[in-house]
Amino acid sequence: MAAQPATPASPVNFKIKSPQVGKPLYGCEHLQRLFNQDQATTNTSISHFKQILRRILDVSPVLKQTAKPVEGPPNEVAVTLTPTYHCLQCPSIVTEEDRAKHGTKKAHRFYVDSRSGALYCQMCDDLVWDSTLEDLRLRKFGTGTFSSNRKRKHDELFASDPMKENAQYISTHTTMGSCKANGLRGIYNAGATCYQNVVLQSFLHNPVLRNYYLSDGHQSGNCPNTPHCLSCAMDDMFQDFYATENTNGYTAANILSGFWISEKKAFENLVTTKEQDAHEFFQFLAEELHERNGDGKKPESGSEHKCNCIIHQTFYGKLQTTTTCMHCQSDTNQVQSFLDLSLPLENLTQKKGKKAKAQSMTLQECLDEEYTKPDKCEYRCHNCQSNQQARRKTSIKRLPNVLSIQMKRFEFKQGRNERAAKIDTPVQFPLQLNMLPYTNRADTREAKENNNELERSCTYDLLSVIVHVGEIDTGHYTAYCRVGDNWFAFNDHKVEVAQISDVLSARAYLLFYIIRSLA
Amino acid sequence: MSSEGGAKTGKAGVIVAPDDATVMDNLAHSVLDDVLYNIVHDLLIKVHRDEKMARGNTAAIKVEKLASDASESSAPDAKPDVRIETEAAIYDDGKVTLKGNPLKTTKEILCPRCHLPRLLHPTDGKGARKPDPSVIYCKKHPYIEKPGFDIYGQTWVAPGPGRGKKKKDIEQKKLDGDAANSPAAELTAKDRPPNVLSYPSATCSKCKRCILVTRLNNHMGSCIGNSGRNASRAAAQKISNGGSNGGSQNNDNTPPGSQKGTPLPTSRAASPRKRDGDEFDEDADESDPTNPKKKKLKPASLPKKVILKTKNATTKKEKVKGSSMLNVEQKIDDVVKNSTVQVAPKKSTPKGPSPAKKAKPSMVAKPPLPSLASKKGGKRDRDVESESSGTLSSPPQ
Numbered sequence: 001m002a003a004q005p006a007t008p009a010s011p012v013n014f015k016i017k018s019p020q021v022g023k024p025l026y027g028c029e030h031l032q033r034l035f036n037q038d039q040a041t042t043n044t045s046i047s048h049f050k051q052i053l054r055r056i057l058d059v060s061p062v063l064k065q066t067a068k069p070v071e072g073p074p075n076e077v078a079v080t081l082t083p084t085y086h087c088l089q090c091p092s093i094v095t096e097e098d099r100a101k102h103g104t105k106k107a108h109r110f111y112v113d114s115r116s117g118a119l120y121c122q123m124c125d126d127l128v129w130d131s132t133l134e135d136l137r138l139r140k141f142g143t144g145t146f147s148s149n150r151k152r153k154h155d156e157l158f159a160s161d162p163m164k165e166n167a168q169y170i171s172t173h174t175t176m177g178s179c180k181a182n183g184l185r186g187i188y189n190a191g192a193t194c195y196q197n198v199v200l201q202s203f204l205h206n207p208v209l210r211n212y213y214l215s216d217g218h219q220s221g222n223c224p225n226t227p228h229c230l231s232c233a234m235d236d237m238f239q240d241f242y243a244t245e246n247t248n249g250y251t252a253a254n255i256l257s258g259f260w261i262s263e264k265k266a267f268e269n270l271v272t273t274k275e276q277d278a279h280e281f282f283q284f285l286a287e288e289l290h291e292r293n294g295d296g297k298k299p300e301s302g303s304e305h306k307c308n309c310i311i312h313q314t315f316y317g318k319l320q321t322t323t324t325c326m327h328c329q330s331d332t333n334q335v336q337s338f339l340d341l342s343l344p345l346e347n348l349t350q351k352k353g354k355k356a357k358a359q360s361m362t363l364q365e366c367l368d369e370e371y372t373k374p375d376k377c378e379y380r381c382h383n384c385q386s387n388q389q390a391r392r393k394t395s396i397k398r399l400p401n402v403l404s405i406q407m408k409r410f411e412f413k414q415g416r417n418e419r420a421a422k423i424d425t426p427v428q429f430p431l432q433l434n435m436l437p438y439t440n441r442a443d444t445r446e447a448k449e450n451n452n453e454l455e456r457s458c459t460y461d462l463l464s465v466i467v468h469v470g471e472i473d474t475g476h477y478t479a480y481c482r483v484g485d486n487w488f489a490f491n492d493h494k495v496e497v498a499q500i501s502d503v504l505s506a507r508a509y510l511l512f513y514i515i516r517s518l519a
Numbered sequence: 520m521s522s523e524g525g526a527k528t529g530k531a532g533v534i535v536a537p538d539d540a541t542v543m544d545n546l547a548h549s550v551l552d553d554v555l556y557n558i559v560h561d562l563l564i565k566v567h568r569d570e571k572m573a574r575g576n577t578a579a580i581k582v583e584k585l586a587s588d589a590s591e592s593s594a595p596d597a598k599p600d601v602r603i604e605t606e607a608a609i610y611d612d613g614k615v616t617l618k619g620n621p622l623k624t625t626k627e628i629l630c631p632r633c634h635l636p637r638l639l640h641p642t643d644g645k646g647a648r649k650p651d652p653s654v655i656y657c658k659k660h661p662y663i664e665k666p667g668f669d670i671y672g673q674t675w676v677a678p679g680p681g682r683g684k685k686k687k688d689i690e691q692k693k694l695d696g697d698a699a700n701s702p703a704a705e706l707t708a709k710d711r712p713p714n715v716l717s718y719p720s721a722t723c724s725k726c727k728r729c730i731l732v733t734r735l736n737n738h739m740g741s742c743i744g745n746s747g748r749n750a751s752r753a754a755a756q757k758i759s760n761g762g763s764n765g766g767s768q769n770n771d772n773t774p775p776g777s778q779k780g781t782p783l784p785t786s787r788a789a790s791p792r793k794r795d796g797d798e799f800d801e802d803a804d805e806s807d808p809t810n811p812k813k814k815k816l817k818p819a820s821l822p823k824k825v826i827l828k829t830k831n832a833t834t835k836k837e838k839v840k841g842s843s844m845l846n847v848e849q850k851i852d853d854v855v856k857n858s859t860v861q862v863a864p865k866k867s868t869p870k871g872p873s874p875a876k877k878a879k880p881s882m883v884a885k886p887p888l889p890s891l892a893s894k895k896g897g898k899r900d901r902d903v904e905s906e907s908s909g910t911l912s913s914p915p916q
Contacts, residue, residue, distance in 0.1 A: 019614045022631050024579045024621075032616050081553035082530040083560060115557065116564050124620055127564065129572050179633050180658035184670060188718065190735035228724065245658065247671040251732045253721035260743040261724075485565075486662075488670070495669045497662050 013039060014046040017132045027130030030109060030123045035132075045088060045110075049119075049133055052086045052112045053140045058453075064114045067093045070101040085111035085120060117141060143517045144456045175243075183210070183241045184483065186249040186493035190256055194492055195278040198479035199285060200252060201490045202464040202512055203234070204241055205481040208314045208401055213238035217310060218293055230258040230285070231292035249493030262288055278466055278477050279340075279406050279510055286311050286339055315339050317400035320440050324374075325381040326389040332382070335397055340404035340510075343370060345423050346411045363405070363429040363511070371395050371438035395440040403435070403460055405511040410472055422472040426507055431500070433460040433513050460513035468509045480506060529553035574621035577629040578607035584634070586610040630657035643672045668714075676717040 016035055019025050026032035035042050056064050066077050067084045070092075078095060085099050086092075088110035094102045099111060099122070109122040117137045121128045139146055183204060187197040203209050212218070213235050220232035233254035240250060262284075290311040307316075321334045343366040374393040381388045407427055410420045436442055436458040464481040479490040480503045489498040527545055528535040529552030536548035586603045603610040607624035608617050618624065628637045635657040640648035644665025650656060662670035720729045723742055730738045 021583065022576055022580050024575045024608060024615050024617045026616055028617055028620070080530075081550065082556050113564070115560060118564055118568070126620055126622070127567055127571070129568055129575070176632060178658055179630055179635075180660075182659065186669065188732040190721075190732055190739075191737045193736050247673060248716055248719070251719055251721040251735070253732075253735060254724065256735060256739055257724035257743060260739045493675065495671075497664045497670055 014043050016042065017135065020131070023131055025131065027119065027128030027133070028121050028124050028126075030121050031119075031128060031130050034110070046132070046136070048088055049112065050136060050140075050146060052088070053117050053137060055086070056112075056114055056117055057140060057144070064093070067095045067098070070094060070098045070105060083116075084114040086114060087111055088119070144453055177243045178245045180245045180247075181241070181243055182483070184488060184495050185241055185247065186490060186495050188249045188251050189492040190252070192275045193252075193256065194477040195276045195281050196252065196255070196259070197492055198278050198466045198477040198490065198510075199282045200237070200255065201479045201481055202282075202466060202510075203285070204238065205464060205483055206314065206402055206512065207514065209310065210238065210242070212310045214242055228254075228258045228261045229292055230255065230262065230288045233258045234289065258288075259284075275474055278468070282404070282510065283339060286315055312337075314402050315400055315404055317396060317403070318398040319394055320397040321392060321394045322440075323377070323379055324391045324393075325379075325384060326391060328381060328383045328388075330381065330383045340406050341367075341370070342406045342408055343367065344408045345425055345427065346408065360426050360428060363427055363433070366407070366427065367435075367438050372442070395442065396435065396438050397440050399435055399439065399458060399515065401515050402463065403433075403513040403515075405513070407509055407511070409468070409507075409509055420472050424507060426505075429462070429465075429504070429508055429511055431462045431504070432516075433462070434458060435460060456517065459516045461516055462503075463512040463514040465503055465506055465508045465512075466510035467506045469507075477509075529556060531556035531559065571622055573628045574625040575617060576631055577627065578605070578617060578621050578625045579615040580629045580631065580634055581605060581625075582608040582610040582615055630659060633657050644668065671714075673714045673716055676715060 016025070026035065034045060062079060064086070065081065065084055066079050068077055080095065082096075084093050084095060087094065087102060087106075087108050089108040090106060092102060092106075092108075093114075094111070099120075103109060103122045111120045111122070112118070113120060113127070117140070118127050119130060119133055120126070136146060187200055189197060218231045218235050220229070220235040223229050223232050233252075236254055237250065237252065240246070290307065290309050293309040293311065316337050316339055319336045319338050321336070323332045323334070324330070325332075343363075345361075345366065371394055374391045377390055377392050378387055379390045379392075380386070381390070409423045411423055434455055436455050439458060441454065462482065464479060466477060466479050469476050469478070476491075480498050481488055481490060487498040487500060487503050489496045489502065526549050527540070529549040531552050533555060534548050534552040536545045540548070582603055582605050585605065586601050589601045589603060600612065601610070602612075604618070606618065607621060608615055628639065629635065630637055635655055638650055638656040638660045640646060640650075641661040641663045642648075642650060644663045647663075660671075663672040664670075665672065668674045718732050720731050721735055722728070723730055723735070723738055725739075725743050728738075
């Protein structure tokens with residue numbers, strides 16, 4: 001098959017994937033015949049397939065949606081919103097209706113769907129999923145490129161020696177969990193600990209953290225830390241969720257005791273039997289895990305802390321604040337790392353309230369307010385050597401792999417006995433979030449010209465949502481987490497299937513988005 | 520087609536413009552219809568891909584199985600040098616190729632990991648179908664969607680006083696959605712199905728005592744926390760209870776912080792349901808002999824417990840209870856070692872403010888031992904130890 005001698009006409013020889021156990025080699029018999037003709041046919045087919053995928057994704061959508069009629073005058077093109085079919089064996093683009101006609105006329109049997117890149121085989125009269133072509137399709141749709149050796153955002157995450165990439169090595173060093181162990185378990189409420197449970201669930205279903213712990217990133221067996229290491233407790237919990245068949249709730253006793261024993265002064269007020277803020281617990285857990293896994297230095301808030309620990313690789317990004325002096329127009333940049341983005345709703349609700357009665361807003365509006373609009377401030381300009389009015393703009397310099405967003409759903413009522421109140425305004429958040437407008441590259445020419453690729457690298461998918469119901473000082477936390485394409489609602493020890501509509505209509509307090517492509 | 524202004528609808532033909540519509544109306548309708556078509560198209564492609572690939576892989580797994588059966592070689596990795604043909608696929612020299620469309624030739628889906636057939640419909644709730652009892656299915660089941668039950672079809676003993684719930688919480692729950700809790704509450708303990716779980720206990724990492732999970736935080740607050748009012752309360756209680764802690768049946772396990780959880784006298788009158796809850800527990804005690812099998816299992820898990828509980832357990836009179844927290848799957852598979860035993864010291868604790876003085880043995884169950892070999896052998900053992908010590912209940916306050 002693919003191992004035929006290369007012909008001089010084709011310098012690059014495309015290879016069919018080597019056979020894998022438990023998977024058919026080809027999508028269908030007809031594709032098998034195509035790939036087994038000779039190397040030249042295989043080469044043209046695969047290079048043409050890649051060309052079609054590039055046409056689908058990289059250029060103006062008008063091109064891929066314009067079909068030429070098979071019969072009749074050739075200038076009578078049809079632009080359609082619905083899928084067109086791109087012939088794999090010639091450059092024609094046809095509509096679904098004309099597909100059969102093109103097939104009879106030219107004896108071309110394979111077509112690529114313009115929406116999904118899926119391959120249609122006319123002889124099967126069905127879509128076929130060939131392992132070789134699927135690989136290319138998924139890589140192109142996922143990362144925007146066919147090459148797998150691209151510089152990744154976090155090289156350390158993928159640092160691997162080639163020996164360990166070997167399939168043989170992996171299979172001999174892996175213990176497969178049961179088919180039943182899927183990480184979907186509740187966590188018992190140990191008495192007003194739902195604020196911990198929701199954060200733990202969002203960590204458990206965070207693929208970056210899961211892969212870290214399940215690949216022995218932190219082995220509780222040989223951990224040099226104190227006996228009550230919180231990272232060891234996390235490791236144990238990941239093992240329990242992903243390796244046991246237990247479907248009953250999990251008792252997070254080790255996490256809880258690690259939490260009680262921890263001596264974090266900043267979170268002293270958290271350590272109590274009362275109801276607490278999930279966001280504070282998230283910060284606590286992140287800092288604690290950073291200290292257990294990272295360089296040991298305390299993450300100073302506000303500074304540009306450099307660390308390669310799993311928490312930094314997962315959650316930390318960088319913000320850049322540019323202050324422009326109104327007098328001399330000189331810029332000062334300040335870079336800070338951030339664990340999460342906090343979005344105040346207070347101002348925006350007031351603004352909106354004045355404008356109209358529309359008591360709903362979107363996440364993007366909140367982000368716009370914080371990261372695209374400059375505000376005025378006063379500062380001491382080094383250039384002018386005096387205090388000057390200045391324009392300050394904050395934008396994101398480096399996006400994290402997992403973006404956590406907090407909606408500040410509370411406001412302080414001014415007065416003698418200051419009381420906090422909860423803002424219950426619904427904020428619409430998308431399943432798919434484009435963060436490009438909030439980065440410091442948003443206004444560059446690169447962003448405007450090469451929008452597609454840059455935008456893809458800034459696209460996030462919703463991963464989990466933490467919801468608070470009730471009043472400011474008492475209430476209950478629940479979490480929605482995505483596992484693959486399915487959503488689940490976690491309410492302490494209870495896990496239920498959730499509909500996307502439930503998730504999107506929730507009054508989110510914390511949102512976790514994961515970057516679509518790590519490339 | 521949206522490009523032709525005259526068309527009344529798009530490709531799906533669902534959103535149709537009225538007869539007297541203007542050209543713009545027609546265009547709007549056909550665009551909307553096309554968009555609808557695309558949404559359905561994308562959904563279908565996704566489902567089609569998952570299903571067809573699963574069936575194709577199933578065909579490959581089956582034919583590979585036949586090939587390895589046909590060859591004499593016992594080496595699992597060796598590629599048998601045989602040619603096998605089924606109606607769905609051909610195995611030849613380590614390569615599997617499809618015959619025909621797997622959606623037509625292959626009816627079931629085999630799990631790529633354990634090679635057992637997948638159960639394709641949930642066993643309960645929405646879209647439920649009875650599984651074929653003669654087939655051993657892969658343990659990954661479709662998730663159950665049924666109000667009041669979780670994705671595995673489990674439900675829990677409704678929280679009540681003495682089971683770590685404050686009055687406030689219960690009332691809150693009632694407001695939130697009574698329906699969700701009712702299935703468990705309406706069952707009497709005698710015919711409580713095996714998928715009704717009760718709350719487990721866990722060991723406090725400091726004092727090594729077993730605490731009902733719902734009180735764990737409170738307990739740790741006073742045991743480890745040492746902060747604020749709780750600490751002083753705990754200290755005060757320790758002093759007053761100090762003598763009885765050693766060997767007494769009554770107060771030995773009372774978490775010092777649990778004073779907070781004591782329901783106010785009014786709570787009993789306010790919610791009659793909670794009383795019902797108590798009565799179920801009483802019943803559960805009597806249902807003991809109906810479950811001899813599980814009782815027999817007790818010695819299996821006892822030794823570990825005793826080791827851990829040398830201080831308290833040996834001095835205590837224990838009553839073995841037969842209620843279990845087996846879930847459905849475990850029941851079907853009859854995995855004996857996963858069975859659980861419940862132990863609760865039976866006693867009546869005089870309750871100060873409560874008008875109804877009542878014995879309330881709490882329902883405590885140990886989570887099943889993890890039965891499969893974990894990635895990390897040594898570590899698992901430690902886990903088991905800490906979890907299995909949950910067999911002993913803390914008595915109700």
